[in-house]
Amino acid sequence: MNELQPDLRESVREERFGTVWVNDLDQVFANVAPYYDVANYVASMGLWGWFRRRFMRTIELHPNEKGLDVCAGTNAIAIALLKREPTLKMHAIDRSAEMQAVGQKNAHALGFHIESTIGDVHTLPFPDKYFDIITLQFASRHLRVKEVFSEIHRVLKPGGRFYHCDMLRPTNRIVAPIFYAYLRFTLWLTALVFRSGYSALHCKQYFVHALQMFYSVEELSDVLKTLGYQDVSAKSAMFGTMGFHRAVKPPQE
Ligand SMILES: C[S@@+](CC[C@H](N)C(=O)[O-])C[C@H]1O[C@@H](n2cnc3c(N)ncnc32)[C@H](O)[C@@H]1O
Numbered sequence: 192m193n194e195l196q197p198d199l200r201e202s203v204r205e206e207r208f209g210t211v212w213v214n215d216l217d218q219v220f221a222n223v224a225p226y227y228d229v230a231n232y233v234a235s236m237g238l239w240g241w242f243r244r245r246f247m248r249t250i251e252l253h254p255n256e257k258g259l260d261v262c263a264g265t266n267a268i269a270i271a272l273l274k275r276e277p278t279l280k281m282h283a284i285d286r287s288a289e290m291q292a293v294g295q296k297n298a299h300a301l302g303f304h305i306e307s308t309i310g311d312v313h314t315l316p317f318p319d320k321y322f323d324i325i326t327l328q329f330a331s332r333h334l335r336v337k338e339v340f341s342e343i344h345r346v347l348k349p350g351g352r353f354y355h356c357d358m359l360r361p362t363n364r365i366v367a368p369i370f371y372a373y374l375r376f377t378l379w380l381t382a383l384v385f386r387s388g389y390s391a392l393h394c395k396q397y398f399v400h401a402l403q404m405f406y407s408v409e410e411l412s413d414v415l416k417t418l419g420y421q422d423v424s425a426k427s428a429m430f431g432t433m434g435f436h437r438a439v440k441p442p443q444e
Pocket of ligand 1: 261262265267284286287311328330334
């Protein structure tokens with residue numbers, strides 16, 4: 192199932208997971224919102240902070256830029272960006288009002304303002320050529336990637352930068368089974384420690400299957416190039432299980 196033709200991956204993902212994306216995920220994130228930030232440290236065995244710092248190192252910022260964090264969750268990325276460059280005008284969009292409520296509380300506690308929109312990111316409610324910088328972390332496997340990346344391209348200013356970070360499908364045949372076993376274990380541990388509700392437990396298999404069907408680092412670079420981004424670069428970490436992508440909207444568009 193991992194050996195899919197890259198151009199089929201999107202339609203197969205949608206066919207397989209479309210109903211979970213529409214019917215189940217909102218309830219999962221509503222349930223986990225109060226403990227999401229702590230749970231990530233448990234689920235990643237303490238690596239969560241390292242992932243974010245590593246992602247931040249790939250991001251270039253300039254004073255007063257307008258930024259958008261897509262699938263912002265609890266605003267971890269928007270807050271990290273504002274800590275580095277407090278003059279940014281940050282926006283956040285996520286479908287989960289519960290995750291954003293925690294995110295707004297986190298931002299206010301640090302004295303930051305983040306403009307929040309509750310909505311589905313397959314249609315971004317912003318004008319064309321609006322943002323200088325857009326980020327998307329740890330959510331793409333729940334999305335119709337090509338559609339969302341096209342929307343991001345539309346709302347980026349010419350020359351604007353898109354930064355993406357996620358767990359991706361490892362292509363190494365030794366690494367892959369170890370990685371999926373590790374994922375199953377951490378999901379089980381998190382569910383146990385936080386006494387996850389029915390919806391999160393119900394989706395435990397989905398979280399692993401969604402990664403098994405997801406793009407590899409190289410495939411995601413190809414998707415970005417096909418959609419018209421230029422200067423696409425990718426760094427992988429942890430044997431190809433993590434990817435950090437940077438892509439630019441051509442300045443002449
Ligand atoms: C794993 S969390 C990641 C949150 C944040 N980016 C982070 O790195 O901590 C995934 C987020 O994506 C959001 N999400 C999933 N599908 C979405 C969609 N179609 N539209 C908007 N948000 C979505 C969920 O509500 C959730 O907050």
